[in-house]
Amino acid sequence: YCGLEYRSKHRCPGHGLVPARRVSWGGASTGRRFLGCPLDLPQECEWVVWVDPPPPLRVALAFE
Numbered sequence: 001y002c003g004l005e006y007r008s009k010h011r012c013p014g015h016g017l018v019p020a021r022r023v024s025w026g027g028a029s030t031g032r033r034f035l036g037c038p039l040d041l042p043q044e045c046e047w048v049v050w051v052d053p054p055p056p057l058r059v060a061l062a063f064e
């Protein structure tokens with residue numbers, strides 16, 4: 001799951017660019033897909049649109 005999501009209607013607010021497909025790592029959101037700014041730090045704007053729904057609460061608790 002990578003590359004740019006050209007089918008998305010979303011555009012990153014900082015640059016107006018087609019969002020990049022990303023996968024979250026760390027904590028309860030590991031493996032959760034989201035769209036974010038396609039640029040790398042430090043140009044990357046802090047903006048996230050989640051693709052997958054939030055994990056169930058009991059799964060989230062298991063990571064703590």
Ligand SMILES: [Zn+2]
Binds near residue numbers: 013039043
């Ligand atoms: Zn951006």
